[in-house]
Amino acid sequence: MKILAYLIQKEFTQIFRNKALLPMMTILPIVQLIVLSNAASNEVKNVNIVIVDKDHSEQSRLLTRKVMANDRFSLVSAPYNKEDAMETMQKNDADIILEIPQNFERSFLKGERPQLQILVNAINGQQATVGVGYLNSIIGRFNAELMSDIKRPIVNKNAQIQIASRNWYNPEIEYTHFMAPGILAELTALLTIILSAMNIVREREIGTIEQINVTPIKKWQFILGKLVPFLCVGLVLLTVGLIASKLIFDIPIRGNIGIIFIYGIVNLVAVLGLGLLISNFANTQQQAIFVAFFFILIFVLMCGLFTPIDSMPKWAQYFTLPNPLAHFISVSRKVLMKGSGLADIKMEFLYTFLLAIVFNSLAIWSYKKQS
Amino acid sequence: MNEYAIKVEGLTKRFGDFTAVDAITFNVSKGEIFGFLGANGAGKTTAMRMLIGLSKPTEGTGYVAGFDIRTEAEKIKKGIGYMSQKFSLYNDLTVKENIRFYGGIYGLSKKQITKKTTEIMEELGLFEVAKKPVAALPLGWKQRLAFAVSMVHDPEIVFLDEPTGGVDPHVRRQFWETIYQQADAGRTIFVTTHYMDEAEYCDRVSIMVAGKVEALDSPDNLKNQYDSETMDEVFLKLAR
Numbered sequence: 001m002k003i004l005a006y007l008i009q010k011e012f013t014q015i016f017r018n019k020a021l022l023p024m025m026t027i028l029p030i031v032q033l034i035v036l037s038n039a040a041s042n043e044v045k046n047v048n049i050v051i052v053d054k055d056h057s058e059q060s061r062l063l064t065r066k067v068m069a070n071d072r073f074s075l076v077s078a079p080y081n082k083e084d085a086m087e088t089m090q091k092n093d094a095d096i097i098l099e100i101p102q103n104f105e106r107s108f109l110k111g112e113r114p115q116l117q118i119l120v121n122a123i124n125g126q127q128a129t130v131g132v133g134y135l136n137s138i139i140g141r142f143n144a145e146l147m148s149d150i151k152r153p154i155v156n157k158n159a160q161i162q163i164a165s166r167n168w169y170n171p172e173i174e175y176t177h178f179m180a181p182g183i184l185a186e187l188t189a190l191l192t193i194i195l196s197a198m199n200i201v202r203e204r205e206i207g208t209i210e211q212i213n214v215t216p217i218k219k220w221q222f223i224l225g226k227l228v229p230f231l232c233v234g235l236v237l238l239t240v241g242l243i244a245s246k247l248i249f250d251i252p253i254r255g256n257i258g259i260i261f262i263y264g265i266v267n268l269v270a271v272l273g274l275g276l277l278i279s280n281f282a283n284t285q286q287q288a289i290f291v292a293f294f295f296i297l298i299f300v301l302m303c304g305l306f307t308p309i310d311s312m313p314k315w316a317q318y319f320t321l322p323n324p325l326a327h328f329i330s331v332s333r334k335v336l337m338k339g340s341g342l343a344d345i346k347m348e349f350l351y352t353f354l355l356a357i358v359f360n361s362l363a364i365w366s367y368k369k370q371s
Numbered sequence: 372m373n374e375y376a377i378k379v380e381g382l383t384k385r386f387g388d389f390t391a392v393d394a395i396t397f398n399v400s401k402g403e404i405f406g407f408l409g410a411n412g413a414g415k416t417t418a419m420r421m422l423i424g425l426s427k428p429t430e431g432t433g434y435v436a437g438f439d440i441r442t443e444a445e446k447i448k449k450g451i452g453y454m455s456q457k458f459s460l461y462n463d464l465t466v467k468e469n470i471r472f473y474g475g476i477y478g479l480s481k482k483q484i485t486k487k488t489t490e491i492m493e494e495l496g497l498f499e500v501a502k503k504p505v506a507a508l509p510l511g512w513k514q515r516l517a518f519a520v521s522m523v524h525d526p527e528i529v530f531l532d533e534p535t536g537g538v539d540p541h542v543r544r545q546f547w548e549t550i551y552q553q554a555d556a557g558r559t560i561f562v563t564t565h566y567m568d569e570a571e572y573c574d575r576v577s578i579m580v581a582g583k584v585e586a587l588d589s590p591d592n593l594k595n596q597y598d599s600e601t602m603d604e605v606f607l608k609l610a611r
C-alpha cells in the first residue's frame with residue numbers, strides 16, 4: 001500500500017510539472033467543445049420533410065400542422081402514398097418521411113397505440129438525425145396535448161402514439177444541448193486513453209521503466225500507480241467540461257450530477273485500462289498513437305454521437321457494447337437531459353464495469369517485467 | 372551455491388537466429404569486484420539483463436544471491452541494485468524526489484528515506500542542487516547519483532552497466548573510489564566497462580568476445596598469461 005502511495009505521488013509530481021499538460025486539460029477540451037458542438041449544429045437549420053397522411057383525420061391534420069409550424073421543417077410534399085414519398089427521398093429532396101397510418105385517430109382513441117413511421121434519408125445523416133430529434137419531440141408534445149385535451153370518457157388511459165424511432169430527450173430542440181454532453185464524454189474518455197498510453201510508453205522509451213522493473217514491485221501496483229493519477233486527471237477534465245458546457249451552452253442538468261461522476265469513475269477506469277493495455281504492446285510513442293487512434297476512430301464512429309446507435313445495422317449495434325464511449329455518451333445524455341437516475345443507467349453501468357475489469361486484468365496480465 | 376553471489380552455467384540468449392550471449396559460465400564471489408569486459412555488441416548488457424531478471428535466458432542456468440534467475444527473479448530483485456547503461460532516473464524530478472521515489476518503491480520507511488537522502492546528498496555534495504530537476508545536473512553527477520540511488524535499499528549485489536561511459540577521468544576516479552568503498556562494505560560489484568584502465572581496478576575480469584567469455588582471471592594473471600604489459604594489450608590479443 002505504501003509502495004502504491006509513492007508511485008502515485010511521483011506521477012502527480014510529474015503531471016503538475018508538465019507544462020503541456022495543464023493547457024491540454026483545460027483549453028483543449030473547451031475549444032473542442034465549442035467547435036464541435038457548433039460546427040455540427042449550424043448545418044441543421046432546415047430539415048426537408050415529406051408527410052404521407054393516410055388517415056386524413058382531424059388529428060392527423062393537426063399533427064401535420066404542428067410539424068409545419070416548426071420553422072426548422074419545410075414540407076416538401078404531401079403525397080398520398082409512400083412510393084411517391086420514397087421517390088422524393090431518392091432524389092435527395094427529402095431528409096425525412098413521416099408516415100401517418102390509416103386509422104391513426106381511431107386506434108388512438110381506442111387506446112391501441114398507433115404507430116407512426118419515420119423514414120430517414122441516410123445520405124444526409126446529420127440532417128435526418130437531428131430532424132428525427134425535432135420530430136420526436138413535436139410528436140411527444142402533440143401526444144401529451146392530445147391526452148389532456150380529449151377528455152372524452154372513451155379515451156383509454158393507455159392511449160399513446162408509438163413512434164417507430166428512437167426517443168431524443170431534448171424538448172427544447174436545442175442541438176448543442178444534445179451534442180455537448182456527448183462531446184464532453186468523448187473528450188474525457190479519449191484524452192485519458194491517450195495520456196495514459198503515452199505515459200507508459202514514454203517511460204519505456206527513456207528507459208525509466210526498466211529501472212522500475214528491477215525493483216520487486218508487483219505488477220498490479222505498477223498499473224494502479226498509473227491508473228489512479230490519470231483517473232484524477234480524467235475527473236478534472238470531466239469537471240472542466242461540465243462547467244464549460246453549463247457556462248457556454250447552458251446545458252440542462254436535470255439529473256444528479258453525482259451519478260455522472262460515479263459513472264465517470266467506472267468509465268475512466270475502463271478506458272484507462274485500455275490505454276494501459278495498449279501501452280504494454282507499444283515500444284514507441286508512435287506505435288502507441290497509431291493503436292490508440294485505431295480504437296478511438298472506431299469508438300467515436302460507433303458511439304452514437306454522430307450516428308444514432310438505433311439506426312445502425314444490428315451487428316454494428318452489438319459492436320457498441322464493448323465501446324465504453326457509447327455507454328458514457330448514453331449516460332451523460334440520459335442523466336443530464338432526461339434526468340435519469342441510477343436505475344435507468346444500470347445496463348450502462350454493468351457493461352462499463354465489465355469492460356473495466358476485462359481491460360485492467362488484461363493490462364496487468366500483459367505487463368511484463370521480463371522480456 | 373551460497374558462497375557465490377553469482378553463479379552462471381551455460382547461460383545463452385538468442386534473438387531469432389542471432390546468439391547474443393553464447394553459453395557463458397562463471398562464478399562471482401561475495402564481496403568481489405567483477406569486471407565484465409567486451410567490445411561494443413559483445414553481449415554484456417544482454418547477459419546482465421538476464422542476471423537481474425529483465426530478460427529470460429534461452430538456455431542455461433543462473434543463480435543470483437542464491438535465487439534461480441529463471442524462477443525466482445522477483446526474489447532476486449529485493450537484493451540487487453542496477454544502474455543501467457542508459458541514464459534512467461527521472462529527469463523531470465529533483466534529486467530528492469528521485470531518491471524518495473526509489474526508496475519508497477523498495478519499501479523503505481519514511482525515516483530510512485530521509486536518512487538515505489541526507490547521506491547521498493552529503494556524499495555527493497548535492498545540497499545546492501537538491502531542488503533542481505535531475506536534468507540540470509552535469510553527466511558526472513548524474514551517474515554518481517544513479518549509482519547511489521541503485522543502492523538506496525542496501526543490496527548485496529550491485530550491477531553497473533558502463534557506469535563511467537562518457538564522463539571525464541576525474542569523475543571516473545571518484546566513481547571507482549565509491550565502488551571500492553562499497554566493496555569494502557561487503558557488497559558484490561558486477562561492472563561492465565569499455566575502459567581497460569578500469570579493468571585493472573577489478574578483482575577479476577572476464578573478457579567477452581561475440582557472446583562468448585574468452586578469458587576470465589585476475590588482471591595480473593591475464594597479463595601474464597597473454598604476455599602483456601597492460602589490459603589493453605590483453606584485450607587486443609583476445610579480440611583478434
Ligand SMILES: Nc1ncnc2c1ncn2[C@@H]1O[C@H](COP(=O)(O)OP(=O)(O)OP(=O)(O)O)[C@@H](O)[C@H]1O
Binds near residue numbers: 386412413417
Ligand atoms: N532485444 C534485442 N533484439 C535483437 N537483438 C538484440 C536485442 N538486444 C540486443 N541485441 C543484440 O545483441 C548484441 C549484444 O548486445 P548488447 O547490448 O548485449 O551488447 P553490449 O556488449 O552491451 O554492447 P555495448 O558496449 O554497446 O553496450 C548486439 O548485437 C545487439 O544488437
Ligand SMILES: [Mg+2]
Binds near residue numbers: 416417532
Ligand atoms: Mg551494453
